[in-house]
Amino acid sequence: MSNIPDNIRLKELAVVATLNKPFFDNFIDFLHTKDYTNLYEFVVESDPLKARKVIKEYLDSNVPNQLKLYDGIARAYPDDKAKWLLLGWIFRDAPEQRLKGFLKEFNGTQNERKAELINQVRQYAASVFPDRDRWDWLPISEVMMDRLEGSRRAIKGNLFEEIIRRSLSDIFTKNNIQLFIDKTQIKLGGETYDIKVSGKKGTILIPVKTRETMGGGHAHLFTRDIHKAISLANESGYKCIPVIIAESWTADLATLNCQELVHINKNPNQVVDVEILLVKQFELLKEVFLSLE
Numbered sequence: 001m002s003n004i005p006d007n008i009r010l011k012e013l014a015v016v017a018t019l020n021k022p023f024f025d026n027f028i029d030f031l032h033t034k035d036y037t038n039l040y041e042f043v044v045e046s047d048p049l050k051a052r053k054v055i056k057e058y059l060d061s062n063v064p065n066q067l068k069l070y071d072g073i074a075r076a077y078p079d080d081k082a083k084w085l086l087l088g089w090i091f092r093d094a095p096e097q098r099l100k101g102f103l104k105e106f107n108g109t110q111n112e113r114k115a116e117l118i119n120q121v122r123q124y125a126a127s128v129f130p131d132r133d134r135w136d137w138l139p140i141s142e143v144m145m146d147r148l149e150g151s152r153r154a155i156k157g158n159l160f161e162e163i164i165r166r167s168l169s170d171i172f173t174k175n176n177i178q179l180f181i182d183k184t185q186i187k188l189g190g191e192t193y194d195i196k197v198s199g200k201k202g203t204i205l206i207p208v209k210t211r212e213t214m215g216g217g218h219a220h221l222f223t224r225d226i227h228k229a230i231s232l233a234n235e236s237g238y239k240c241i242p243v244i245i246a247e248s249w250t251a252d253l254a255t256l257n258c259q260e261l262v263h264i265n266k267n268p269n270q271v272v273d274v275e276i277l278l279v280k281q282f283e284l285l286k287e288v289f290l291s292l293e
Contacts, residue, residue, distance in 0.1 A: 009149070009152075009269055012073075012074075012269065013072070013145045013148055013149055013152070014145065015074070016070050016071075016072065016073075016074050016145075016148055017141045017144050017145050017148065018141075019068075019070050019074065020069050020070055020086075020141075020144060021137060021141070022067055023063070023067050023068065023069040023082065023086060024086065024090075024137060024140065026063060026064065026067050027058065027083075027086060027087075027090075030058050030061065031054070034054050034057075038135075039090070039135045039136075040132045040135040042054065042122075043091075043122060043125070043126045043135050044126050044130075045122075048119060048123065051119050051122060051123075052115050052116060052119040053115075055087065055114075055115040055118050055119055055122075056111055056112060056115035058083060058087070059080075059083055059084070059087075059111040059114055059115060060111055061083075062079075063079045063082070063083070068082070069082035069083075069085060069086055071148065071151050071152070071155060072148040072149060072150075072151040072152025072155055073152055073155050073159070075155075084114055084118075085147075087118045088118065088121070089140070089143055089144050089147050090140055090143075091118065091121045091122050091124075091125040092121075092125050092128070092129070092143055093121050093125070094147065094150075097150070099117055099118075099121065102117055103117060159271065160194075160208050160210065160243070160245065160268070160274070161185070161194045161195065161208055163271075163274075163275050163278065164194070164195055164206065164208065164243060164278060164282075165181055165183070165195060167275070167278055167279045167282055168181055168195070168197065168282060168289075169181060170279075171279075171282055171283060171286065171289075172289070175286055175290075177286070177289050177290055177293065178199070178293050179197050179198065179199045179289060179292055179293065180197070180198045180199070181195065181196070181197055182195070182196040182197075182198070186205070188205070188232060188233065188236055188238075189232050189236070191207070191228060191229050191232050191233075192207070193205040193206060193207050193229070193233070193240075194206060194207055194208040194243075195208070197289065197292070198292070199289075199292030199293050200292070200293060201291065201292050201293065202238075202239060202291075202292045203238050203239070203292070204238065204239045204240070204241055204288075204289070204292065205229075205233045205238045205239070205240050205241075206240075206241050206242070206243055207226070207229040207233075207240070207242050207243070208242075208243045208245070209222065209225065209226055209229075209242060209243070209244050209245070209246070210244075210245040210246065210268040211245070211246035211247075211249065211268070222246070222249075223249075226242055226244060226256065227256065227257075229242060230242060230256055230257055230258045231257065234257070239260075239288075240258060241258070241260045241261060241262065241285065241288070242256075242258065242261050242262070243261075243262045243264075243278070244261065244262065244263045244264070245264045245266065245268045245274055246263075246264075246265070246268075247265060247266055247267045248265070249263070249265070260285055260288055262278065262281045262282065262285075264277045264278060264281070
């Protein structure tokens with residue numbers, strides 16, 4: 001194992017899941033006040049009206065100030081969202097990605113609609129996982145880590161967008177470069193470009209591509225996505241400078257049909273190290289940005 005890099009992603013997700021256990025325990029304590037000995041007893045509750053009432057009361061309840069539910073990079077969710085996410089994860093579903101869209105199908109207040117929806121999910125999950133040992137912390141923590149990984153990918157992508165915007169802004173200010181940096185992503189022909197830099201003489205589109213793992217079939221797709229982003233920007237008359245944050249990425253850079261690019265040979269989890277290298281590489285592209293004024 002000494003020659004294999006540590007799986008930083010897995011370690012960090014495990015840490016966050018452990019941080020979230022007290023929030024889970026608080027829900028179990030709440031169930032105790034409703035005369036359920038454990039989570040499994042509530043999962044298999046045969047009276048849907050009673051179960052829905054319990055869920056609604058939990059959603060309406062106040063969580064102790066010191067208890068927080070954390071996202072994939074250990075930022076605390078607001079309490080109301082945290083309770084909604086926790087219940088969705090416990091019952092093996094994706095609250096924001098899948099369930100949220102169904103809330104409009106129900107009547108009542110926000111929490112009444114959430115309670116009705118979560119209760120239906122509870123009943124379905126109970127039929128799929130009837131075994132008691134599926135409802136302890138350990139299996140639920142595995143589900144939580146899966147959900148946190150999804151949020152982590154989205155958050156990390158947004159994180160690097162903001163880092164790049166801030167770094168470019170600092171470089172432009174320091175060198176008196178008069179360019180405009182859009183505050184949001186732009187879409188072009190179905191492709192998303194994370195950063196747009198505009199001047200009197202042209203526009204640069206910057207797609208940000210990150211990859212944590214090495215090898216595998218997805219490595220080919222990752223490279224193909226970069227090719228597509230560059231080609232579409234060029235065909236539309238824009239200069240493209242892709243930012244690629246990937247450790248041991250083995251693609252032939254010369255085949256990318258791109259004069260300038262930023263490749264950081266680091267795992268994107270190493271945010272501090274990556275930010276330092278990003279600034280250095282953007283400094284080297286100062287003349288390219290000056291040409292747009």
